[in-house]
Amino acid sequence: MIPDEAELTAGVKIEPGKSYGFFTDTTRCIGCKACEVACKEWNLLPADGLHLTGMSYDNTVGLSASTWRHVAFIEKISDGDGRATEMAPYQSNWLMMSDVCKHCHNAPCLEACPTGALFRTEFDTVVVQQDICNGCGYCVPACPFGVVELNMIDGKAHKCTLCYDRLKGGLEPACAKACPTDSIQFGEVGELQQRAHQRVSELHELGVDSAYLYGVPNSPGATGDLGHLNAFFLLTAEPEAYNLPAAPSRASNRVGPSLSFGLAAAAGLALAAAALFGWQK
Ligand code: SF4
Ligand code: SF4
Ligand code: SF4
Structure with a gap:
């Protein structure tokens, strides 16, 4: 059941001094890529992935300096478990997941940046200031998720800003606004975590025993020395299936x-x- 939008994203009052993030519920994702397109449109990011990748629908392949939201299409053989209980054993099914910068509570990219270009905003998000970045690239290997990348044209680091400009204007980020199924939900992190725990309980009651949270304290997908992730996920397979590290940690x-x-x-x-x-x- 898709919840009433008013229950989810509308009506979030955005105030400096509070923590904001995304709860991405992969069980609601239909792979429409509206989030990827909305991100590119709002942030004036160039199109990419217009060549044959050999990876079917996954034309953008991963996060990059010009793709700040990436919808992964993961074709998985069912073992009759979890999401695929109603399917014949060994039939293939899709896992779809919209990946993004996690805006980590303890952000290794920010710790590695020698210039202060990477900073924590008043909304508890992690943003690169383009006019200060010198392109040294220290942040790139520091990120345990492979999010941040240097742009080959301007030589500077680029990644999701959690639509910093929209937040300052009281608007939710473009990807969450565009998502038709509320797979991406924007809000205050504490409130999102509560909602996510409830959703996991609902899914377990429905027989999807494999559902768990990645990036939330006291959940099977806790993220160790990074603390919680402000952009966290509900997953139904092991983290590696989504190209997420099982135990992300600081570069040091x-x-x-x-x-x-x-x-x-x-x-x-x-x-x-x-x-x-x-x-x-
Ligand atoms: S996911 Fe990577 S780029 Fe994003 S805040 Fe964490 S360390 Fe930085
Ligand atoms: S490339 Fe830019 S953002 Fe990354 S560490 Fe260097 S100065 Fe900081
Ligand atoms: S807009 Fe929503 S449903 Fe569509 S691909 Fe992105 S996360 Fe999935």
């Missing part, structure tokens, strides 16, 4: 072992050099 933690190894190796070399130097004296 991801490179921890190799960095430790590097430091240990450097210390070893220094000791060896000191010993050699001492022996020659």
